[in-house]
Amino acid sequence: MRSDVVRLYKAVHTWTGITAGMFLFIAFYAGAITVFAEPLARWAATPALTQLTPLAQSDELIARTLAARPDAAKEFTLHLGETEDLWARLTWRKGRDDRTPWSADLSPGGELRLAQSYHSSLADFVDNIHQTAGIPGANDIGVTIMGVVSAVYAVALVSGLIIVLPSLIKDFFALRIGPNLKRMWLDAHNVVGVVSLPFHIVIALTAVVFCLHEQLYDALDYVVYDGQLKSIIAASNPFTAIKKDERPAPMLPVDALLDRVKATSPSFVPVEMRYRNAGTRGASVQIWGHDARYMMRGRGFVVLSPVTGEIANTDYLPGREGTWTGVVATLFALHFATFGGDVVRVCYFLLGIAGAFLFYSGNLLWIESRRRTERRNGGPVDQKMSTRLMSAATVGVCLGVICAISITIVAAKWLNGRVANVDAWDNGVYYSLFLASVLWSFVRGAAAASIELLWLAALATAAIPLTTLTGWTLPALGMHPSASLAALGVDFVALGAALSFVWMARSVARRAKYGPVDSVWAAPQRKLREAT
Amino acid sequence: MTRIRRDWVGKTSAGAILGFSLAIALAGLFAWLSPGRLATPNKFQLVMWLIAPIWLTTLSLCFLFSSGMRAWLWLGAANLAAYAGLFACRRFLL
Numbered sequence: 271m272r273s274d275v276v277r278l279y280k281a282v283h284t285w286t287g288i289t290a291g292m293f294l295f296i297a298f299y300a301g302a303i304t305v306f307a308e309p310l311a312r313w314a315a316t317p318a319l320t321q322l323t324p325l326a327q328s329d330e331l332i333a334r335t336l337a338a339r340p341d342a343a344k345e346f347t348l349h350l351g352e353t354e355d356l357w358a359r360l361t362w363r364k365g366r367d368d369r370t371p372w373s374a375d376l377s378p379g380g381e382l383r384l385a386q387s388y389h390s391s392l393a394d395f396v397d398n399i400h401q402t403a404g405i406p407g408a409n410d411i412g413v414t415i416m417g418v419v420s421a422v423y424a425v426a427l428v429s430g431l432i433i434v435l436p437s438l439i440k441d442f443f444a445l446r447i448g449p450n451l452k453r454m455w456l457d458a459h460n461v462v463g464v465v466s467l468p469f470h471i472v473i474a475l476t477a478v479v480f481c482l483h484e485q486l487y488d489a490l491d492y493v494v495y496d497g498q499l500k501s502i503i504a505a506s507n508p509f510t511a512i513k514k515d516e517r518p519a520p521m522l523p524v525d526a527l528l529d530r531v532k533a534t535s536p537s538f539v540p541v542e543m544r545y546r547n548a549g550t551r552g553a554s555v556q557i558w559g560h561d562a563r564y565m566m567r568g569r570g571f572v573v574l575s576p577v578t579g580e581i582a583n584t585d586y587l588p589g590r591e592g593t594w595t596g597v598v599a600t601l602f603a604l605h606f607a608t609f610g611g612d613v614v615r616v617c618y619f620l621l622g623i624a625g626a627f628l629f630y631s632g633n634l635l636w637i638e639s640r641r642r643t644e645r646r647n648g649g650p651v652d653q654k655m656s657t658r659l660m661s662a663a664t665v666g667v668c669l670g671v672i673c674a675i676s677i678t679i680v681a682a683k684w685l686n687g688r689v690a691n692v693d694a695w696d697n698g699v700y701y702s703l704f705l706a707s708v709l710w711s712f713v714r715g716a717a718a719a720s721i722e723l724l725w726l727a728a729l730a731t732a733a734i735p736l737t738t739l740t741g742w743t744l745p746a747l748g749m750h751p752s753a754s755l756a757a758l759g760v761d762f763v764a765l766g767a768a769l770s771f772v773w774m775a776r777s778v779a780r781r782a783k784y785g786p787v788d789s790v791w792a793a794p795q796r797k798l799r800e801a802t
Numbered sequence: 803m804t805r806i807r808r809d810w811v812g813k814t815s816a817g818a819i820l821g822f823s824l825a826i827a828l829a830g831l832f833a834w835l836s837p838g839r840l841a842t843p844n845k846f847q848l849v850m851w852l853i854a855p856i857w858l859t860t861l862s863l864c865f866l867f868s869s870g871m872r873a874w875l876w877l878g879a880a881n882l883a884a885y886a887g888l889f890a891c892r893r894f895l896l
Contacts (some may be wrong), residue, residue, distance in 0.1 A: 274806050278865055281808075420859060428862035470851040487848050489822075494830035494849075494888070495840060506843035594844040601851060685874060 276436060279429040282569035286426035288636050288660075291629040292667045293403040293419045297477075298629065299525075299671055300400035302622025305607050305615050306763075308355075308395035309756035314392040315355040315739075323359040324375045325350065328524040330358055334382045335374040335539050336549060342372070343550075348524065354752045357389070369693065370513040390692040392682040395700075396675060401481075404671065404704065417481025424474040431467065434460050459631040469621045470628075476605035508573050508583040515552035521576040527555060531572055532578050537563050537586055538570070545576065553577055562611050564588035568594075616764045626668075633664040637790060653790050661716035661790040663708070669723035670707030672702045673770075676730035676764070683737050683749065692771050717782045717791050724775035731771060734764035753795050805868075812870015814861075821860030825853040839844035855865035856859035 303310065323331050328348055336343050346362035358373030372386045402412025403419070434441065441460055446453050465472075480487070491499035501788030504510075526542060540559040547553045555576045558569050566588050584590040591599055603609045607618035637657045678700045685695050707726075711719035731799040738761050751757070782793040829852040833840050860877065867873035 272806075275866065278806060282865055421861070422895060424858040425862045428859075429865075475854045475858065478858065480850055482854075483850060486853050487846075489826050489838075490829065490846070490850060490853075493826050494833055495846070498840070502841055502846055504841070505841070506846070592844060594842070594848050598847045598851060787879060 276433050279432040283426055283429035283433055284636065286422045286429065287629075287632045290419045290426060292664065293416065293632050295626050295629040295668050296403040297400055297416065297419075298622050298625040298669045299668075300396050300404075301559050302619045302673060303675065304393070304400045304628070305618045305622065306760070308353075309392040309399060310396065310679070311355040311391060312353055312752055312754055312755040313693055313734075314679070315357075315752065316686050320348075321378070322352065322356060322406055325359075325524075327376055328359065331374060331376050331382075332521075332524075332545075332548070333734070334376070335360055335384075338382055338384065339372070339374075343372075343545075343548040345544065345546050346548065348545070349541070350543065351541050352755070354754060357387070358385075375701040388690065388692070390682075390696065392696070395678065395682070395693070395696045399671075399675065399700070404700070406701070413481045414485075417485075417798070420474050420481060424471075424478065426472055427467070427470050432464055434464060438464070449781045452635065454783055455631050455634055455638065459628060459635060462631075466621050466624055466628070468750050469618075470625065472604045473625075476601060479601075480605070490533035493687055506585075508571075509546075509554055511582040512554045512573070512575055515549075515550060516547075517551045519551040519553070519577045519608060521548065521553060522579050526575060527557070527578060530574060530581065530635040531557055534572065534581055534584065535561065535590055536590065537561050537679055541569070547612065548576070551577055554582065560608070561588035565600040566606075566608040567599040567602035568606050568608055570599075581596045594641050630664065630668055633660065637661050637664070638696060641789065653788075656717070657790055659712075662711045662719065665716045665720045665723060666708035666711030669720065669727055670704045670711070672727045673707055673723060674703040676727065676734060677703050680730065680733045680737050683741075687748070715790075715794055717793055720791070721782060722777060724771050728768045728771035728775060731764050732768035735761040736770075737785050806866075807869045809873075813865050813867060813873045816867075816870065816873035816877050817861035817864035818882050820874065820881055821857050821864065822853075823880050824860060824877060824884055825856035827881065828856050829853050830888050831884065834888070834895060839887065839895065873887030 332346075333349065335346070342362045344362075348360050349358070350389065358375050358378055360374040361371045363371035369390060370386055370388050374385075375383050377383055393600050401545060403416055405412035405415055417706050440458065446457050455466060488497060490496060491790050495502065497534065524543065527543070531538060531540060538559050538561045540557045542558050544554065544556040544558065553576050555574050556571050558571045560566055566572075567586060570586050570588040572581060572587040572590075574581055585592060585595045586599070588599070607615050633721070636659055640657045644654055654680060681699045682692060682696055685692055689695055707719075707723055711723065713719075714722065737749070738751040738757075741747060741751035778791070785792055827868055829849050832848045833845065836845070838845060864873050864877065867876065
């Protein structure tokens, strides 16, 4: 590789990295947590105080709900699972963003219980931070900005690869821990970057598609499809095989429908059944579920007619997709870690955290390579304004998002059932903590704020298992912590994270006290002492 | 060997704009020339997915052009060829 090409791409890498870095830190940290959205939802849930209606009584439940509430027939969902984040066997909501769904269950005495209650999703909140990097405003503003950030990130990846290629063999197995801190950070940045490069390429490309697909479809429609794309999309709709028909018709029992699905795909595990236009000849049921044997587009589904029992569409049934949806399902799976089960999910979690480290260390290198060094007997130096501001921003944003997410998780559990609108509280807690951290970092300076915010992160994250412990020891609080393995997993990971934040806080404090004085990371009072 | 010029504005704009239009055209050619042509249900999803890798590869590598002018000329020529192909598909395959 010619040295001038490498120099050119070094500049590309520096500026793409520094622009996208902090957005990507937030997206990766929140994204790593989102891999385990289901355990998080189960951790935060208040388990149903009464037993869910046994699955065997599903048909009776559906029939009696529809008799009592004909308005539910338009669309309702029968939940097949038994996990603690389910609060009823049957639910229906008015529109997608309805936070106050209705639910129906049969009491042990056999009476139908209908209820409407507020339900928020902590896992969705963290997912939203992942998708928008917490950029407020209507969701699509943050998503669009993240689409552009992801494109910049792709350029940063290629440029980073080009600059390490010439010295790849020499540097790859080297992690030079020693007095040259910049060398050590660079080695660490390179090794993490090279090892996880395939993951990053997949994430960058898929993220661009997820964030900008509407704009991309518009461009394709205009240039290639000549305005016909809408009708092609409509023709591809998985419900097209079922024609609207409002004449009443009896529906097959739930078990019979599930048997049809089993016959079609034995390894598919259904988790919920979404009925539309129930009780008419034009009824459909969309059975959602997963299949550990295939790459899945998040969750897969199959569409049936509950009247005839015929399979209407398998375009999104894992292993039974056509060529086109099959390839796309694989690309989705590579972003969402919806393949290979828990092993892959753990790997994606670790790769996500490693990605966050990659962006953090990138900013550190930017700061370190602009450092003014102290000359012998030359007296103390002042670091440039740009590096002081960048270090404060890096610390404030990165540690701020860690603190804010941990506190929001804890707050969601404590506030569940105690306040009317948990979502508004989640937002309030997250943004006030995040902004306060950023502000704190600029006021106190990076050196002091990094120590203090790391201790705050440790406390905030330790509060997650402590919340569970408090709920158990004081049942009068009515917290009902979940004892499932999934929920306990959240507690253990949080405990491990809290301990590692303690370790980081202590090493950062040591660096501030004993590290080189001519650094943005040295405690400010040391510089004063040296000057006098 | 000629010295490589930086030309940030010229190269970045060529990669971002012409790279994008090239990606749309190549994705369009795939839509026309793969089995089932445009109207096959569900194919449009994969067609849309093709844009990002083509666009971003062009954008990432366009700094290798020796100048911004050359980036615009080469990518412009590639665009012309791709759109000529797209036009031919529309003209003769419809």
